[in-house]
Amino acid sequence: MKNYIINLSGSKKLAMVGLILGLVAVLLGNPYDNTFAKVNVKALSVESIRDSEIINVKELAGWIIEGRVDYRLVDLRDEEAYKEYFIPTAVNIPTSKLLESNLMRNQKILLYCEDNIKAAQGWFILKANNYKGVYILNGGVDSWKDEILFPNISANASPEEKAEFDKMVEVSEFFGGSPQVGETEGEKEIKMPKIEMPAAIPMNTGGGKPKREGC
Amino acid sequence: MTALTHILSKVKLQVTDKEHTHSHVEAKPYSNPYYVGFGLGLVLLAAFVIMGRGLGASGAVSSVVTVGVNAVAPEHAQNNGYFSSYIGDGSVSPLKDWLVFEVLGVIFGGFLSGMLAGRVKGGVEKGPRVKTRTRFIFAFIGGTLMGFGAKLARGCTSGQALTGGALLGLGSWAFMLAVFAGGYALAYFMRRQWT
Amino acid sequence: MNAPFYKFDLFGFDVSLIIAFVIGIGFGFALERGGFGSARILAAQFYFTNMRVLKVMFTAIVTAMIGVFYLSYIGYLDLSLIFISDTYIIPQVVGGLILGMGFIIGGYCPGTSFVAFSTGKKDAIVFILGVTFGIFIFAELFPFIEDFYYSTNMGRVTLPDFFGLSYGMVVFLVVLMALGAFAAAEWGERVMAKKGESK
Numbered sequence: 377m378k379n380y381i382i383n384l385s386g387s388k389k390l391a392m393v394g395l396i397l398g399l400v401a402v403l404l405g406n407p408y409d410n411t412f413a414k415v416n417v418k419a420l421s422v423e424s425i426r427d428s429e430i431i432n433v434k435e436l437a438g439w440i441i442e443g444r445v446d447y448r449l450v451d452l453r454d455e456e457a458y459k460e461y462f463i464p465t466a467v468n469i470p471t472s473k474l475l476e477s478n479l480m481r482n483q484k485i486l487l488y489c490e491d492n493i494k495a496a497q498g499w500f501i502l503k504a505n506n507y508k509g510v511y512i513l514n515g516g517v518d519s520w521k522d523e524i525l526f527p528n529i530s531a532n533a534s535p536e537e538k539a540e541f542d543k544m545v546e547v548s549e550f551f552g553g554s555p556q557v558g559e560t561e562g563e564k565e566i567k568m569p570k571i572e573m574p575a576a577i578p579m580n581t582g583g584g585k586p587k588r589e590g591c
Numbered sequence: 592m593t594a595l596t597h598i599l600s601k602v603k604l605q606v607t608d609k610e611h612t613h614s615h616v617e618a619k620p621y622s623n624p625y626y627v628g629f630g631l632g633l634v635l636l637a638a639f640v641i642m643g644r645g646l647g648a649s650g651a652v653s654s655v656v657t658v659g660v661n662a663v664a665p666e667h668a669q670n671n672g673y674f675s676s677y678i679g680d681g682s683v684s685p686l687k688d689w690l691v692f693e694v695l696g697v698i699f700g701g702f703l704s705g706m707l708a709g710r711v712k713g714g715v716e717k718g719p720r721v722k723t724r725t726r727f728i729f730a731f732i733g734g735t736l737m738g739f740g741a742k743l744a745r746g747c748t749s750g751q752a753l754t755g756g757a758l759l760g761l762g763s764w765a766f767m768l769a770v771f772a773g774g775y776a777l778a779y780f781m782r783r784q785w786t
Numbered sequence: 787m788n789a790p791f792y793k794f795d796l797f798g799f800d801v802s803l804i805i806a807f808v809i810g811i812g813f814g815f816a817l818e819r820g821g822f823g824s825a826r827i828l829a830a831q832f833y834f835t836n837m838r839v840l841k842v843m844f845t846a847i848v849t850a851m852i853g854v855f856y857l858s859y860i861g862y863l864d865l866s867l868i869f870i871s872d873t874y875i876i877p878q879v880v881g882g883l884i885l886g887m888g889f890i891i892g893g894y895c896p897g898t899s900f901v902a903f904s905t906g907k908k909d910a911i912v913f914i915l916g917v918t919f920g921i922f923i924f925a926e927l928f929p930f931i932e933d934f935y936y937s938t939n940m941g942r943v944t945l946p947d948f949f950g951l952s953y954g955m956v957v958f959l960v961v962l963m964a965l966g967a968f969a970a971a972e973w974g975e976r977v978m979a980k981k982g983e984s985k
Contacts, residue, residue, distance in 0.1 A: 387625040390845075391965055397852050398961030401954035404859055406946075414861070481864050482794045506861055508794065621827075624841035625968075627820035631842060632849025634812040639854055640862075641805060643790025644869045646813055648896035649917065656921050672932060673925040692803045694900055696810020701901035703811065704818035713906040716825035716893060730825075730909045733892015734899070734916020735923065736884050741896060742924040743935065744881025745871050748889075749813075749897035751878070752843065755870065757850035759956055761943040762873030766882040773886020778832035781890050785829040 413504040420503075429499075429511050431486055433519045437547050440464055447484040450474075452494040453517075463488065463513075463520055464551065471498050481507050488513035488520075525553030635757060644689070645754025649741035651694035653677060654685040661685075673742075718785040729784055789857070793867040814901050823901040825893030825909060832890050835978045837971035844964040855957050873940040892916060 384392070439447065440463075449466040451458050458468040469477045471494055479485055485507065487495040495512045502510045515522075527544040529537060545555045638645055657677040661668040668674040669681075677685045705711040717726040741747040744766050746755065752770065755763020788794060792802055820842045821827045830836035857863035889895055894902060894913045902910035928935070945960075946953045 387623060390625055390629060391968070394848055394852065394961050395965065397856070398958040401852070401855055401957040402952070404855075404954045405952045406954065480867060482867060506864070621821035621838075622819045624820055624838045625845050627816055628842040628845025629849050631813070631816040631820070631846035632853070634809060634816055635846060635850040636853040636857075637812070638809050639850065639868055640789045640857065641791050641809075642802060643793040643867050646809070646897075648900065649921070652896060652914070652917050653921050656918055656925065660922070660925070671925055671928060673928040687803070689802060689806045692806035693810035693813070696807040696812075697814035697817070697897060697900045698810075698904040699807075700811035700814025700816075701818040701823055701904035702814075704815040705823065705905035708819075710818070710823070711905045713908060715909045716902065716907050717909065718826065726909055727912045730892050730894075730912040731916040731919070733888045733890075733894070734913040734918075735920035736888030736916075737892055737894075737896060737913075738888075738917035738920020738922075739924045740881040740884030740886075740888055740920075741917075742881070742921055743931075744878040744885060745874070747885065747897065748843070748895040751871075751882075753846055753850075756843075756847040757854060758868065758870050759851065759945040759953075759960070760870050760873060761940065761945055761948045762871070762875055762878040764945060765873075765875060766878045766885075769879045769882025770886040770889065773883040774832045774890045775886075776883075777887045777890045781829075782833065784891075785826060785833065785893075 413506075415504045420500075430514045431511050432514045433523050434547075436463070436486070436513060436520075437524050437551070441547070441550060447486050447511075448479060449486050449488070449513075450479070450498070452487055452489040452498050457490075461517070463517070471501070474498055474501055475505060479507070481505075482509075484509040484511065486511045486513055488516045491516045491518050521553075524548055524551055526556055527553075528556040631753075632757075635753060638754075639757075642689070645750065645757070646693065647690045647746065647750035647754070648694055648697070649738065649747040649750065650690040651688070652738065653742065654688045654691050657685045718783070721784045726784065729781075789863045790867055793864070813897070814904065817898055817901045818905065822898040823905045823907070825902065825907070828895075828898060829890060829893050833978070834974045835982070837975055840971050841968060844967060848961055848964045851957060851960060855953065870942050870944070873943045874936065874938055875940055876938040877935055888920075 436449070449463060451462050451466040451468045452471050452474075453468070454470055455468060458466075462468065466488070469479070479502075485502065487498045487502075487510065489495050489498075492512065492515065495516060499510050499512055513519075523544070525548060527541060527548055529541040533541070541555070548555045635646060654677055657668065657674045660671075660674055661678060669678060679685075702711065715723050715726055717723065737747065744751055744762075746752075746763075746766070748767075748770065751760075751763045752767045756767055788796075791797065792805075797805075817823065821838055822842070827836055827838055831839035854863065854865065854868075858865040885895070892899075892913050894910060896914075896917055899910045899913045899917065903914060924931075944953075944956075945951075946956045949956065951959075
């Protein structure tokens with residue numbers, strides 16, 4: 377038997393290797409089956425979500441105003457919440473549908489939900505599936521509302537704080553919010569004004585112009 | 592060690608043996624086609640891993656044609672649906688294209704291999720029963736059909752058959768079968784040129 | 787998962803052009819080694835006397851296919867980022883038929899014609915001129931055939947999708963088919979050779 381194998385021509389050996397690899401392939405099935413993923417738990421337990429992977433709402437506001445298209449903003453909440461309000465340029469992909477979506481592994485993906493919980497969940501799912509650039513919007517919609525849409529400042533704030541606030545006023549009004557001055561501590565329910573979507577912001581469909589890559 | 596040399600001598604024998612029995616083809620020591628195919632497959636794999644795309648050839652010619660037509664008749668080129676897709680917004684020359692550079696490499700690589708094997712010499716490839724002029728006419732006609740067919744199918748054998756085939760694209764495999772069908776269908780009528 | 791490198795921005799467009807050149811060298815070198823710089827050898831495929839085209843092509847396809855399968859299985863290569871053109875089934879089949887006819891008439895395909903050109907074959911030059919002309923005609927006729935060109939778009943369909951088989955199964959079947967084709971090719975060459983000798 378050993379002699380037979382040794383005496384086979386080089387081509388036949390290649391053929392045998394090919395056949396064996398083919399057989400193994402049948403057993404392996406599908407390389408891109410997304411049900412199970414191999415996760416390096418040691419690495420993940422040592423590093424928590426890095427600071428560089430946390431984006432705060434002010435940064436995001438800046439990106440949207442600049443008109444950047446190099447990231448994809450993903451709203452992980454359910455459809456109803458999305459319909460009521462979503463941060464401009466976001467697409468609605470519930471956590472359960474993340475892996476079936478058209479998000480690509482080489483894109484910059486920024487996740488948000490109401491706070492941080494679903495976002496962290498989504499972060500984990502994507503990272504486990506080898507997505508490279510996954511980020512979390514710190515504080516989610518809640519922070520967005522607090523800092524961007526309804527920034528408030530107490531009546532006796534310092535001049536620096538007032539200057540900061542004035543900058544935020546412009547940003548806030550860009551997004552259709554309404555800044556507030558004065559005491560809001562102690563008020564339980566802030567009446568949510570009807571939030572209008574700023575019309576001019578282009579929807580970020582992600583991916584950019586597809587480059588011709590055929591023959 | 593002796594086993595290895597034994598295998599190698601067997602391989603050499605196989606190669607030269609094949610060439611001897613073909614009276615139509617000159618006895619040139621071309622390499623074993625399976626090894627060549629394996630090497631070619633590795634090149635293709637490298638393209639996938641490094642660039643995320645496969646090989647190609649006809650696309651480079653399209654770029655050159657576009658540049659030519661654009662130079663001679665720019666308005667016509669830009670109004671034409673096909674050329675304009677190559678011109679894009681006009682800021683980058685269509686020649687600054689991956690395929691163009693790849694084809695330049697193909698020419699260089701072919702030359703290199705030919706030089707190393709002493710196969711670089713002029714001449715015309717044709718069968719014994721046909722005149723050179725006829726061969727040229729057929730070469731031109733064949734090329735025209737090739738160019739047209741390649742554009743219609745979105746690729747030639749390098750792009751669609753090799754690349755698309757390795758990636759198991761449906762259209763690519765259908766294309767491959769059609770190419771072989773077309774070739775074999777006409778082979779009888781063209782036998783004068785080759786045999 | 788780091789590959790394809792270019793899609794993960796490991797280098798830019800200009801560097802990719804250099805890489806194109808290098809990959810092209812490998813491509814051209816392999817083609818010439820395989821004898822594809824000769825129209826007679828290419829055409830011999832269709833007369834069963836020299837089945838190199840089939841052997842080289844399918845070996846290359848099988849090699850790359852197996853490579854892609856295993857590299858994406860171990861998570862090194864991201865298959866979804868590799869470009870596959872959409873399947874336009876009818877134009878591709880019709881284009882393939884035309885191309886096959888051009889192949890046997892002209893004796894080259896675009897890639898191999900460049901290799902033949904690099905080794906000095908004059909008919910390759912004529913062929914390349916023909917290809918240029920053919921593409922020019924295509925572009926000029928484009929407004930008329932545009933509808934046909936874009937017809938029957940099935941989207942990005944792979945054989946596993948189409949036949950409902952797992953990727954691995956299709957890989958295996960392709961390997962089997964290729965090996966069968968090689969066996970038939972070897973047999974065919976021997977038969978034709980005997981016919982040649984007894985002429």
